[in-house]
Amino acid sequence: MLQKKQCVAMLLAGGQGSRLGILTRHTAKPAIPFGGKYRIIDFPVSNCTNSGIDVVGVLTQYRPLELNAYIGSGTPWDLDKNTGGIFVLPPYSTGKDGEWYKGTANSIYQNMTFIDQYNPDYVLVLSGDHIYKMDYSEMLAYHIEQEATATIAVRQVPWEETHRFGIMNTDANGVITEFEEKPANAKSNNASMGVYVFTWEKLRSHLIADENDPNSNNDFGRNIIPNMLSQNEKLVAYTFDGYWMDVGTIDSLWEANMDLLKDPPPINLHDRKWRIYARNVGRPPGYVGEKAKISNSLVAEGSDVNGVVENSVLSGGVVVEEGAEIYDSVLMPGAKVCSGAVLNRAIVGENSVIEADAVIGEKDAEIAVIGNNTVIPQGHKVAPGVQEGK
């Protein structure tokens, strides 16, 4: 009924993301602020827009309201079209009762009808917790050229880190011969990025087979990919050598923010030809006060900075009073730091207030995290590695 699409994207927005602790207590992971004016989901979705993919399904069953509100009509990413768009897809009922998503593969299985509406040749499967700029259309072209069943994006990781990743062993032609999940002794350092292109017809039958297997975890990495390999489907690796960062933990979230402060930053967000789009909230330009001292930092619009800010990322609407000091920290939208407060290696959630003379974190120590909508009282101290807040 709808217009045919060559390729439809399905974004696995994931579950609670417990490794991000307090930050995801009331928020789905993809909706977490990043880099001063983005949310994590802006990266894969903008990549889709820039790659010419105009149908994006967002699979989630965890607190979709904020994601729903953030995504809205899809306008910020040019996804508010008659012939395409972005759709939040929670589980649903087809008769008396419904079923929650059992795994990544099951979430796609449950939305086969959604995909079939567009009669696509290919489906792009993405994750909702990675920061990177990637032209999926090139990967798709490679997939088509290789006549593969699945193409898996990989990047080379340091050999000493291979045990943390899904490793793809390939032959000389880039055809995947083996997939090892977090191997102790890796044979290759090609780690999966969680970005897949599938030929829809093939994936579709594999999803149905997987659903009928009562022993399956209904997971892409653990079931679908190994099954495809064992059935001699052609799976190829597509090497990506740009910046890519999994921001699924507090440390990596902080680190990825800090990466933006490097000179030059490993990921260029100034690129006019590959914009990362974000929802606009209509904030005025930032104001930098008489006594402000900002150095090596990113500061977004709507901020009002009057204190010392070093090596930090300040989001929209952040207020820093005179006499406050912020080092190596990430302040999410609307956070306020009062006079005399000192932050070191801290992440401060949305709309939280650090009252006067409070001390958050320490130099060269673990990251301290303040949740959203939290008030840290005057003079209070939050130790490194501690998470405090609502």
Next chain:
Amino acid sequence: MLQKKQCVAMLLAGGQGSRLGILTRHTAKPAIPFGGKYRIIDFPVSNCTNSGIDVVGVLTQYRPLELNAYIGSGTPWDLDKNTGGIFVLPPYSTGKDGEWYKGTANSIYQNMTFIDQYNPDYVLVLSGDHIYKMDYSEMLAYHIEQEATATIAVRQVPWEETHRFGIMNTDANGVITEFEEKPANAKSNNASMGVYVFTWEKLRSHLIADENDPNSNNDFGRNIIPNMLSQNEKLVAYTFDGYWMDVGTIDSLWEANMDLLKDPPPINLHDRKWRIYARNVGRPPGYVGEKAKISNSLVAEGSDVNGVVENSVLSGGVVVEEGAEIYDSVLMPGAKVCSGAVLNRAIVGENSVIEADAVIGEKDAEIAVIGNNTVIPQGHKVAPGVQEGK
């Protein structure tokens, strides 16, 4: 965080709608085509737009895909705004697991956070299976003037039908004193239309209390309204005297379509000041052929009519071949009736084909229904009252 709204609308899109039989086997009730170019949901949603209400939540857990695709970015109803919009709200998980909607009240309860985002003074609760044009802003003004906790829209039904409705007994001032669900001996003929305005603060606390009551069915009519009455909240009736039709059964769906053919029709869809909006599918003007005989019918764009059409509603893309005869019938989008076929009092689902010389239904008999995407073979006969198809 979002801009404050005076009033937010919540549309109960309902469950499977089994009284519509085969028509809702693969489609949620609000997505059923009506009147040649509309779907049922177009009526309450257009009423919202025309009443100046620009936030609409659509509560559903049954096959939301088609609804989602139909609603899309909300553009057809002017609901694709930064500061508002239309959102499909299925159940979701807040932690490990989620909960399906237990009843109409529970579905609103589960989406309190959604409503709270807009900090509204009032919430308008609507149903997804009624055909009517109503200015909710006048009802809201009445609610505010009356300083009521709840205002319930009522219309006067014939006394002999009161046993089929929820009846509101009121005092001389229109204050509701008693609510009777389908009474055998009604004291009044004011039947509830399933349109409520609530003061959000009050409704909110009633929803929480209701949720904590393990014996509740979590239903507006059975629990919330009676509880409000028993706790002496001020509930007032708001009389609506325009056209209103519940299209929850095959008969009433057919009848409401036939109402559009009356002269003058009891509901005016020509009204420039109160348009019923619908998603546009880009069809060309209708073509009426050399041999066509159309009388007392509605025919939408994209149709190609070459046979006899009497007292019928033909939707977009319907094809009627030369020699086909259609009487007192409703043809949904894309249906095709081949040469020699005869339809009497039939409803034909989307994209179905009635092949040559088939006979569907009979004059003065019960409605025959053909499902969506169904082919009725050449010469086949479908008896009155029968439902056939996928």
Next chain:
Amino acid sequence: MKKNLAGLIYTGEKTDRLRELTVMRSLAALPVLGRYRLIDFLLSNMVNSGIKNVGIILQSNYNSLLDQIGSGREWDLHGKRSGMTLLPPFATTDSSNSYAGLLDALKSNMNFLRRNEERYIAVSESSFLYSLHYEDMLKFHLDNNADITLAYTKDRDARRHGSGRYLGLDDAGVVTHIEVDPSLPRYGNTYIGVFLMRRELLIDMVDRATSQGLHHFTREMLVKSLAQGYTKIMGYELDSKPFYIDTVEAYYKANMAALEPEIRKSFFTPERPVWTKLRDEMPTQYSGESKVNNSLVADGCIIEGEVEDSVIFRGVTVREGAKIKGCIVMQDSIIAKGAQIENCILDKQTTVRENAKLSATPGYPFVIPKNLTI
């Protein structure tokens, strides 16, 4: 999938021979085929071919055009990476506010040409109503290693004495001659005012041509390029019938042609919908007494009388006893009881009074101007 073709539509045509129909509107804003304006086809051709970036060169009388295309939303041409750019004449206090022709218009909109990222650009004038798959034309262009590809038709009706542009082609489809406005055309291939080429090449050619003092795109620039022999110009033949809308009679014929199934099919295929401005009209109501044959009828009409061999736009009312034959009736017009009209073109919001009679010949249809009551 990623866009490599941009579009540009020129709407500055002279329209004297369309008489009353174009007094207050540009040719591109002319209502056609029951629910469209000409621009809808030009735009939809591009959008349905995957073009996501279209510039529209406005000239004069463009209020109705602006009103029609709005934000480009109906064509999915709103947005950041994709979109529609309106290019009104650049008026400073001392300039004349009007283009001498396509070449002048291109020169004035160099910024649009330069700002785009697409490698190729398709440019369409608005004198033809046609259906074209630009993705096929681009493939033809690439397969033939062409510098410029011009779309043409062999259709005889499109060939007019004394006006038009004609292409001489060799057996390989290479353009060997270009004739402009000959009194007797030598070639049977009529150029429909649509070409495709590399965007950078177009910028270069326009720059060079204007610096040499040339003024006409086809007559001077293309002809000169051809003569110099450096440029490979290919002709791409349209696979459906186009309609040259240069006179009232041609306009009338084009609309009437849409009553033929083959022509209708060439314009309307479900996979390539023609988008237009929405009116949210209800389906058309046919009364018990109505009699309609061989006609196109858009939404929102009330038909109580007789309609034959006609094209009826949205929101038209035909009262009891009224008879319409061989007419084009534009939106919101009212034909009162007992009126009889034959072979007329009724512009928008005209009213024909009770029992009024109007009759012309198909060869010279009457035009009733907008808003008139007769």
Next chain:
Amino acid sequence: MKKNLAGLIYTGEKTDRLRELTVMRSLAALPVLGRYRLIDFLLSNMVNSGIKNVGIILQSNYNSLLDQIGSGREWDLHGKRSGMTLLPPFATTDSSNSYAGLLDALKSNMNFLRRNEERYIAVSESSFLYSLHYEDMLKFHLDNNADITLAYTKDRDARRHGSGRYLGLDDAGVVTHIEVDPSLPRYGNTYIGVFLMRRELLIDMVDRATSQGLHHFTREMLVKSLAQGYTKIMGYELDSKPFYIDTVEAYYKANMAALEPEIRKSFFTPERPVWTKLRDEMPTQYSGESKVNNSLVADGCIIEGEVEDSVIFRGVTVREGAKIKGCIVMQDSIIAKGAQIENCILDKQTTVRENAKLSATPGYPFVIPKNLTI
């Protein structure tokens, strides 16, 4: 909730005294306060007051204005029931294509006025940068049973000798006198070019005024109404400071005033965001050597040098060792290494070369025109 107030913005102001700043753009398109154009404030005032239907009267030089407002999407002014109507000068081949003033413009856009459904209309010229809650003004208008309500300010800076319009008011706030361009204003109440009235009344008055051969809205029509005594005209005092943008110096002052917290607060409240065209820029990067004080800095800048008492628009680059003081730097300008500029207005996409020095006085700031490299 349901709309009863429509908006209309007139952008046809004469702008000679803004010199280079308005050569290629209308006053309403003038970039202000770091990321806006003047029209953004005029539109956002209306939208944030619940107005869902705004007409914009275009005059000349409106390419940049069209580009800015696009489909009205950023202001939620796209759609069917709500929306933005662009009203370009109606050009037929023989007309002069320009309005003599507001009254003439209103007369030419009677259709817009008539077509609306709202009972009241607020009309704003674009010579002031101001913040106004129209819903309060409408309430004032209704509470006072006024026929016309004019917005004014007592602000001294807005009062200019030799130009401007001033209101004499009685104790009840009723307008008793209107002065236009007096060499010495008698009254301290400056009319800011914003009025509100019943839509039907406006239609009537414009109709009558033009049929009587009047040409000026304030000077003739309002003054005459007042003299006849049938019309109750009220003055509505603005509760925040407006800025009259009639000269380069006034433009400079208005931008600099936004460095004061009180002024900033009057323009920017979180509940009433000022919407503008999006650029999707990243947050501004401050290097280790940057030194920024008392400045507004929009997104997308790279600041490596020193910035003081300045307004920096989106996408500006200030290289190492560069010093900027008291400047307005519009979008995408580049200040190269070691350059020093003081009290200058750099239009869009200007480049200041390495070590170049430019210095003016705050009372007469230099203007560097768009795209220039110095």
